[in-house]
Amino acid sequence: MQLARVIGTVVATVKADNMEGLRLLIVQPLTRQLQPAGQAVVAADAVEMAGPGELVFIVGAREAAEAMPNRFVPVDHAIVGIVDAVSELRR
Amino acid sequence: MQLARVIGTVVATVKADNMEGLRLLIVQPLTRQLQPAGQAVVAADAVEMAGPGELVFIVGAREAAEAMPNRFVPVDHAIVGIVDAVSELRR
Amino acid sequence: MQLARVIGTVVATVKADNMEGLRLLIVQPLTRQLQPAGQAVVAADAVEMAGPGELVFIVGAREAAEAMPNRFVPVDHAIVGIVDAVSELRR
Amino acid sequence: MQLARVIGTVVATVKADNMEGLRLLIVQPLTRQLQPAGQAVVAADAVEMAGPGELVFIVGAREAAEAMPNRFVPVDHAIVGIVDAVSELRR
Amino acid sequence: MQLARVIGTVVATVKADNMEGLRLLIVQPLTRQLQPAGQAVVAADAVEMAGPGELVFIVGAREAAEAMPNRFVPVDHAIVGIVDAVSELRR
Known part of the structure; x- marks a missing residue:
C-alpha cells in the first residue's frame, strides 16, 4: 500500500458497466x-x-478490486484507509 | 486507473484466439x-x-480483463471510461 | 498491451514443469x-x-497466461498478436 | 520478493472492511x-x-494477499519473512 | 520473463506459513x-x-506462484528455467 493525498475528482458519464456508482478520486502518491x-x-x-x-x-x-463491494470490477487502485498518524519506529 | 488520450489504432490479423473482435487503440497516459x-x-x-x-x-x-465481455482474455490495459471533467478538490 | 519487436530466442533445457513446449522469444518493447x-x-x-x-x-x-493453451503456466509476458499496421487517429 | 527494513507504522481508524486487525508497517525496500x-x-x-x-x-x-490469514484482502505488500542472513554465492 | 543471474541466497527462520521449504535465491535481472x-x-x-x-x-x-508445487504461496518472483543459450534472430 502507498501513502497518498486526495487532490481531485473525475466525472465520467460513459463507463464500463460494472463501474457504475463508484466514486473516483485523483490521488497523489507520497513518500513517507x-x-x-x-x-x-x-x-x-x-x-x-x-x-x-x-x-x-x-x-x-488486483487487490484494489478486493476492497470493493463487487470484487469483479475493473479497478486497479483503491483508497482503503484514511491515515490518522504515521510514526517512525525506534529500537 | 490513469488518465490517457486516444492517439492511434492497431490493426492485427493474427491474434491470440480469445482476442478476436476486440477494438485495440493506442493511448498515451497523462499527468493530472x-x-x-x-x-x-x-x-x-x-x-x-x-x-x-x-x-x-x-x-x-488483471483488472483490465474484468472490463471485457469475456473475462478470460489476454488484455492488460482497457479503456473503462470517457472523462467529462477533471476537477481539483479544495477544502 | 505494448508494441514490441522479436529480436532473439532463448534455449532452456531445465524448465518449470508446466513450461514444456512453450516457444520463448526475446522481444524489445517499442514506443509508438x-x-x-x-x-x-x-x-x-x-x-x-x-x-x-x-x-x-x-x-x-497475469493476462499473459490467459493467452496460452494451458492457463496455469508461469508466464508473465506473451506475444498475442502480429501487427499489420499502426495508424494515428485524427479528429 | 524484495529485501526491506521496517521503518515506521501507520495508524488508520477508517479502513476497508476486510483490513480490520491487520498490522500495517512502513518498510523501505533495499538493494542487496x-x-x-x-x-x-x-x-x-x-x-x-x-x-x-x-x-x-x-x-x-496479488501474492501479498496469499500471505494473510484471509486471502481476500486488499493488500498489495506483505512482510513474509525476517532475514537471518544474506550471503553471496560463489562458484 | 526476464534473464537474470543467481548471485546470492537468503536465510530466514521466521517466514509466512506457506513459505516453508522454499529455496530463496537473490537474482540480478539482466539486459539481453x-x-x-x-x-x-x-x-x-x-x-x-x-x-x-x-x-x-x-x-x-502472480505467475511466479504458478511455478511452485503449491500455487497458493506468497511468491512474486520465481526462477522457471536455466538458460542454455540466448541467440539473436536474423531474417
Missing part, C-alpha cells in the same frame, strides 16, 4: 515524508468517506 | 495536468465508443 | 514511433507464428 | 547491499513479529 | 547483452537446481 512521488492516479474510494486534501493509503493492482 | 507521461500503450476499448483524441481513463493489469 | 523503450523481455509466443524481426504486441502480468 | 532503493511502502505484517529496524523480505502484488 | 539491469530481487527456485552464478530466467507477479 509526505512529499509527492510519481504520477497522480485515479482511485476508487473503498472507504466512501475520503475527503479533499485527506491523507489516505491506496492499494494497487 | 493532462501532459503526456511515460510510454503509449495498446488498450482494448471496453466502453466501445472512445473516439480519436478523446480523454479517457484506463485500467491496467 | 517504434523506437526501443526499456529492457527486452522473454515472452512466450501465443500466436505460434511470430518470426524474427516481426512487429508484435505483447501482454504482461 | 542493504542500501535504500525506491520509495517506502505500507506493508501488512504476515509474520506478525517484525520489529522496528528489522531486516525483512516483502512480497508484492 | 547480459548486463545488470535494475535491482536484485529475492526469487523462489522453481526448478530446484539453479546454482551460483547460473544464467536463468525468472517470472514475476
Whole structure:
C-alpha cells in the first residue's frame, strides 16, 4: 500500500458497466515524508468517506478490486484507509 | 486507473484466439495536468465508443480483463471510461 | 498491451514443469514511433507464428497466461498478436 | 520478493472492511547491499513479529494477499519473512 | 520473463506459513547483452537446481506462484528455467 493525498475528482458519464456508482478520486502518491512521488492516479474510494486534501493509503493492482463491494470490477487502485498518524519506529 | 488520450489504432490479423473482435487503440497516459507521461500503450476499448483524441481513463493489469465481455482474455490495459471533467478538490 | 519487436530466442533445457513446449522469444518493447523503450523481455509466443524481426504486441502480468493453451503456466509476458499496421487517429 | 527494513507504522481508524486487525508497517525496500532503493511502502505484517529496524523480505502484488490469514484482502505488500542472513554465492 | 543471474541466497527462520521449504535465491535481472539491469530481487527456485552464478530466467507477479508445487504461496518472483543459450534472430 502507498501513502497518498486526495487532490481531485473525475466525472465520467460513459463507463464500463460494472463501474457504475463508484466514486473516483485523483490521488497523489507520497513518500513517507509526505512529499509527492510519481504520477497522480485515479482511485476508487473503498472507504466512501475520503475527503479533499485527506491523507489516505491506496492499494494497487488486483487487490484494489478486493476492497470493493463487487470484487469483479475493473479497478486497479483503491483508497482503503484514511491515515490518522504515521510514526517512525525506534529500537 | 490513469488518465490517457486516444492517439492511434492497431490493426492485427493474427491474434491470440480469445482476442478476436476486440477494438485495440493506442493511448498515451497523462499527468493530472493532462501532459503526456511515460510510454503509449495498446488498450482494448471496453466502453466501445472512445473516439480519436478523446480523454479517457484506463485500467491496467488483471483488472483490465474484468472490463471485457469475456473475462478470460489476454488484455492488460482497457479503456473503462470517457472523462467529462477533471476537477481539483479544495477544502 | 505494448508494441514490441522479436529480436532473439532463448534455449532452456531445465524448465518449470508446466513450461514444456512453450516457444520463448526475446522481444524489445517499442514506443509508438517504434523506437526501443526499456529492457527486452522473454515472452512466450501465443500466436505460434511470430518470426524474427516481426512487429508484435505483447501482454504482461497475469493476462499473459490467459493467452496460452494451458492457463496455469508461469508466464508473465506473451506475444498475442502480429501487427499489420499502426495508424494515428485524427479528429 | 524484495529485501526491506521496517521503518515506521501507520495508524488508520477508517479502513476497508476486510483490513480490520491487520498490522500495517512502513518498510523501505533495499538493494542487496542493504542500501535504500525506491520509495517506502505500507506493508501488512504476515509474520506478525517484525520489529522496528528489522531486516525483512516483502512480497508484492496479488501474492501479498496469499500471505494473510484471509486471502481476500486488499493488500498489495506483505512482510513474509525476517532475514537471518544474506550471503553471496560463489562458484 | 526476464534473464537474470543467481548471485546470492537468503536465510530466514521466521517466514509466512506457506513459505516453508522454499529455496530463496537473490537474482540480478539482466539486459539481453547480459548486463545488470535494475535491482536484485529475492526469487523462489522453481526448478530446484539453479546454482551460483547460473544464467536463468525468472517470472514475476502472480505467475511466479504458478511455478511452485503449491500455487497458493506468497511468491512474486520465481526462477522457471536455466538458460542454455540466448541467440539473436536474423531474417
